[in-house]
Amino acid sequence: MPISIPVDHAWRGKGNCLNCSLRSQALFSGLIEEDFKQLHQPIDQMVMQPGDVLYRKNDTGRFLFTVRSGLIKLVKYLPDGRQRIVRLVCSAEVMGMELLAEESYRHEAIALQQTELCRYPVDEIDRLSLHNPVLHRALMEEWEKMLSEAEAWLTQLSTGPAKRRMASLLLRLTDGITSECYLFSREDIGSILSITTETASRTISEFKRQGLIKALGHNHYYVDTVALKAIP
Amino acid sequence: MPISIPVDHAWRGKGNCLNCSLRSQALFSGLIEEDFKQLHQPIDQMVMQPGDVLYRKNDTGRFLFTVRSGLIKLVKYLPDGRQRIVRLVCSAEVMGMELLAEESYRHEAIALQQTELCRYPVDEIDRLSLHNPVLHRALMEEWEKMLSEAEAWLTQLSTGPAKRRMASLLLRLTDGITSECYLFSREDIGSILSITTETASRTISEFKRQGLIKALGHNHYYVDTVALKAIP
DNA sequence: CGCATTTTTGATATAGGTCAAGAGGCGTGG
DNA sequence: CCACGCCTCTTGACCTATATCAAAAATGCG
Numbered sequence: 223m224p225i226s227i228p229v230d231h232a233w234r235g236k237g238n239c240l241n242c243s244l245r246s247q248a249l250f251s252g253l254i255e256e257d258f259k260q261l262h263q264p265i266d267q268m269v270m271q272p273g274d275v276l277y278r279k280n281d282t283g284r285f286l287f288t289v290r291s292g293l294i295k296l297v298k299y300l301p302d303g304r305q306r307i308v309r310l311v312c313s314a315e316v317m318g319m320e321l322l323a324e325e326s327y328r329h330e331a332i333a334l335q336q337t338e339l340c341r342y343p344v345d346e347i348d349r350l351s352l353h354n355p356v357l358h359r360a361l362m363e364e365w366e367k368m369l370s371e372a373e374a375w376l377t378q379l380s381t382g383p384a385k386r387r388m389a390s391l392l393l394r395l396t397d398g399i400t401s402e403c404y405l406f407s408r409e410d411i412g413s414i415l416s417i418t419t420e421t422a423s424r425t426i427s428e429f430k431r432q433g434l435i436k437a438l439g440h441n442h443y444y445v446d447t448v449a450l451k452a453i454p
Numbered sequence: 455m456p457i458s459i460p461v462d463h464a465w466r467g468k469g470n471c472l473n474c475s476l477r478s479q480a481l482f483s484g485l486i487e488e489d490f491k492q493l494h495q496p497i498d499q500m501v502m503q504p505g506d507v508l509y510r511k512n513d514t515g516r517f518l519f520t521v522r523s524g525l526i527k528l529v530k531y532l533p534d535g536r537q538r539i540v541r542l543v544c545s546a547e548v549m550g551m552e553l554l555a556e557e558s559y560r561h562e563a564i565a566l567q568q569t570e571l572c573r574y575p576v577d578e579i580d581r582l583s584l585h586n587p588v589l590h591r592a593l594m595e596e597w598e599k600m601l602s603e604a605e606a607w608l609t610q611l612s613t614g615p616a617k618r619r620m621a622s623l624l625l626r627l628t629d630g631i632t633s634e635c636y637l638f639s640r641e642d643i644g645s646i647l648s649i650t651t652e653t654a655s656r657t658i659s660e661f662k663r664q665g666l667i668k669a670l671g672h673n674h675y676y677v678d679t680v681a682l683k684a685i686p
Numbered sequence: 687c688g689c690a691t692t693t694t695t696g697a698t699a700t701a702g703g704t705c706a707a708g709a710g711g712c713g714t715g716g
Numbered sequence: 717c718c719a720c721g722c723c724t725c726t727t728g729a730c731c732t733a734t735a736t737c738a739a740a741a742a743t744g745c746g
Contacts (some may be wrong), residue, residue, distance in 0.1 A: 298605060298609055300609060300613070300614075306608070306609050306613060308605045308608060308609070319597075319598070319601075320598050320601075320602075322594040322598070323591070323594045323595040323597070323598035323599075324598065328602060328605075351590070352584070352585070352587055352590055353584070353585065355584055358583070358584055359555070361594075362554040362555045362593075363555040365551075365555070365597040365601070366551070366552050366554065366555035366556065367555075368601055369551075369552075369597070369600055369601055369604060370552075370560060372601060372604040372605065372608070373530060373540045373560075373604065375608065376538070376540060376604070376607065376608050376612060377530055377532060377538050377540070380608060380612045380613070380648070381532070381538060381612070381648050382532075383701070383702090384701075384702070407724075407725090408724075408725065408726090409724085416612070416613050417702075417703090418702075418703060418704080419724090419725080420702090420703075420704080420705095420725095420726085420727090421701090421702060421703075423724095423725060423726055423727085424702090424726080424727080426725095426726095427725095427726070427727085440711090454534075615733075615734090616733080616734070639692075639693090640692075640693065640694090641692085649734075649735090650734075650735060650736080651692090651693080652693090652694085652695090652734090652735075652736080653733090653734060653735075655692095655693055655694055655695085656694080656695080656734095658693095658694095659693095659694070659695085672743085672744095
């Protein structure tokens, strides 16, 4: 494992929430121009490279983040020191919500791909959400989405035989339009599915042999989504 | 499996939140007399018997619930029809929070023991929390607690060997003072830990033989917490 | 007391873990 | 530009934990 040093965030430029391409899905989607004028601090953006660490467990933090593109893993460490990935944060999803209730982050957040982020000062969110019904509701929906997602993670990615779990992961990572999918290290796959790197590797190899997936490049596959859904 | 019919809730009497014995931990803990006067509807209480169904998935609902005593299981059904228990709700914990973001419940909620509940009209919570900073924060903390708990469920109860998972479950259910624990059916234990009923039964038998737990009555055990924590 | 259900126990099968070796990529430095 | 070395990935052989199938024992209920 290469050692990654937390990037001293190159937060460049102001985000432009009103004209954001993710606007319809993002946390601030319901806010209007008037609301943005009330912000005391700018919304900043940055880009992370694979392996970069955004924050670590117990880091005191003042920002929530939205992923604009790319993929972030949220990692927990088990008593025996092994890592377990408890969530993948992808486009239009929010991380760091724990700061609304606590002062520090609960995970280690590491980029799996090149990732663009926006960051929001948690104080502003807190302040605005107390009187802005739209943001208030957006927060409730965000919490509910995360909780619901956590349960899906449990039932789909951590239950049943390895092939079924791997299929669920692939389906989750596959682009709905092109049926293409970018994978990452076998070790990371293992700590998502609670299987060993060897089993992860074997399962992927078997899927290749059976024609369920076809390599298009390094960790880049074409995925037969219909066939994967049919795996018992 | 006996068929359980949703009880037509015998909601008797008004709850008295200001003098509630759970007050320091409950959702409404921060509210003052003035706030309660603003409630348009009373807070009601009820008692459920083991096997009673509080609500089902997709039921439209207007209430959140707090468990005062007892234990509720929240169940999801897997594609293959088998059940998976995704959360246990015990004393002072809240369920039904999904109604703050959606109109219907996401689980089936079934009592495992005799259980006392309070119910809160979700509209009132929604309305009050938009301007009451204390309740607003209590909600954020409740969401965060549930999410954090969902991750613990994943890492402690769904990862690792069956003995370790069973030990974690027992420790979770054991009363800190008396080291006593009330268990439930092997089938339910299985669908918490993602193991078969047979493995659940065998594991418990082995714990008994090793003196890690001692039967005190029907599904009632004394638990050697120190020894259980030491299981690898 | 007798039947139905749940729990326990046993025998066997198998998926996945473990340990170990080899193959393939990729960056670094000559 | 090539060669070496370091990773990660793959594959193989073996072993163990848990699932599966089946039957007996225990428990609770009418």
